[in-house]
Amino acid sequence: MRSAQPVYFDNAATTFPKPPAVYAAVAHAMRFSGGNPGRGGHILSNRAGDTVFAAREAAARFFGAATENTVFTANCTHALNLAIHGIIRQGDHVILSSMEHNSTARPIAALAEKGICTYSIAQVTPNAEETLTNFQSCLRPHTKAVISTLVSNVTGQILPYKAIAAFCRAHDLIFIADGAQACGVLPVTLADGMHILCTAGHKGLYGPMGTGLLLSDGSIPLQPLMQGGTGSLSASLAQPDFLPDGLESGTVNVPGIAGLYAGIRWLTQQGVKNIHEREAALCRRFLNGLAALPQMTVYRSPHGAYAPVVAFAPRCADCSEAAAALHRQGFCLRGGLHCAPLAHQTLGTSAQGTLRFAPSVFNSPRQVDALLQALAAL
Numbered sequence: 450m451r452s453a454q455p456v457y458f459d460n461a462a463t464t465f466p467k468p469p470a471v472y473a474a475v476a477h478a479m480r481f482s483g484g485n486p487g488r489g490g491h492i493l494s495n496r497a498g499d500t501v502f503a504a505r506e507a508a509a510r511f512f513g514a515a516t517e518n519t520v521f522t523a524n525c526t527h528a529l530n531l532a533i534h535g536i537i538r539q540g541d542h543v544i545l546s547s548m549e550h551n552s553t554a555r556p557i558a559a560l561a562e563k564g565i566c567t568y569s570i571a572q573v574t575p576n577a578e579e580t581l582t583n584f585q586s587c588l589r590p591h592t593k594a595v596i597s598t599l600v601s602n603v604t605g606q607i608l609p610y611k612a613i614a615a616f617c618r619a620h621d622l623i624f625i626a627d628g629a630q631a632c633g634v635l636p637v638t639l640a641d642g643m644h645i646l647c648t649a650g651h652k653g654l655y656g657p658m659g660t661g662l663l664l665s666d667g668s669i670p671l672q673p674l675m676q677g678g679t680g681s682l683s684a685s686l687a688q689p690d691f692l693p694d695g696l697e698s699g700t701v702n703v704p705g706i707a708g709l710y711a712g713i714r715w716l717t718q719q720g721v722k723n724i725h726e727r728e729a730a731l732c733r734r735f736l737n738g739l740a741a742l743p744q745m746t747v748y749r750s751p752h753g754a755y756a757p758v759v760a761f762a763p764r765c766a767d768c769s770e771a772a773a774a775l776h777r778q779g780f781c782l783r784g785g786l787h788c789a790p791l792a793h794q795t796l797g798t799s800a801q802g803t804l805r806f807a808p809s810v811f812n813s814p815r816q817v818d819a820l821l822q823a824l825a826a827l
Contacts, residue, residue, distance in 0.1 A: 487680025504710035535671030605758025614642025656709030
């Protein structure tokens with residue numbers, strides 16, 4: 450029988466539930482920090498500004514960035530577009546991984562369609578050394594950047610991002626990293642070698658939707674995607690050329706940022722390693738259960754490294770229909786292409802997609818067992 454509150458296993462899309470402190474921080478900001486940060490000297494504006502600055506400092510510490518190089522965005526897609534349009538110029542060549550989300554693939558494809566840049570796709574395999582070799586083979590004399598996800602949002606495969614970063618540094622390439630599925634799950638920082646790290650606030654950082662981050666090592670000038678009010682240099686018609694102001698046009702999402710701040714503090718208290726271990730244990734339990742269901746195909750290799758996400762599919766059913774059937778029994782999983790057609794081309798699942806099991810620290814072994822029972826009955 451379907452429960453009043455469904456069992457949520459779609460945490461790769463957005464984490465739910467959030468820690469109680471996140472809900473409290475959003476409500477507090479809405480009620481008591483209602484001014485516009487940096488747009489006035491009154492107490493409500495100052496409260497909002499203090500909230501934003503405290504959150505910026507916390508995010509910078511968490512990811513090993515300078516506070517001024519920590520930019521708030523609407524989501525990871527926004528951050529990636531800021532980075533991509535901020536560096537790509539006429540005649541540039543870009544290398545993408547074959548597991549990219551459309552947040553990266555679409556902006557690059559659009560620039561290529563306009564004749565601004567060209568791009569190559571490095572095939573990702575379960576073998577880290579082979580994957581790195583594939584990136585290296587895509588190098589061209591005019592290659593400007595490598596843009597790669599750290600963790601596949603479809604399978605949870607962890608790409609050899611530290612080795613990719615070293616390759617970029619050795620060849621003077623800019624490395625833009627999509628950390629949406631890695632940040633808060635793996636101990637990712639700028640010390641891993643990327644020049645620009647983009648991530649979502651609402652996934653592994655347990656913040657609200659409508660929040661994201663762009664973190665720079667400060668070495669790469671970024672042209673703004675938007676121009677507008679920043680609360681600084683208001684007498685000039687030119688956009689500020691310094692961070693974070695240059696990339697934060699318009700009023701930032703103060704309640705969302707307050708919630709993100711609470712999420713980062715909670716995550717720091719819990720420990721990324723501890724959360725990863727608990728989620729990985731749920732995935733192992735799920736994988737062990739799937740092994741007893743011959744009608745299920747699992748898209749994992751024993752030779753690969755994976756974050757706590759499992760891609761699988763029933764052999765005799767459409768994945769979207771299977772997701773709908775599971776929903777009728779009270780389970781939330783995502784079926785289909787997950788906004789990542791390149792990844793599904795790599796897996797050979799473009800026709801039907803896959804189902805995605807993505808637990809969070811708030812799920813329980815009992816819930817995993819109940820899902821396995823539902824899958825056995827499909």
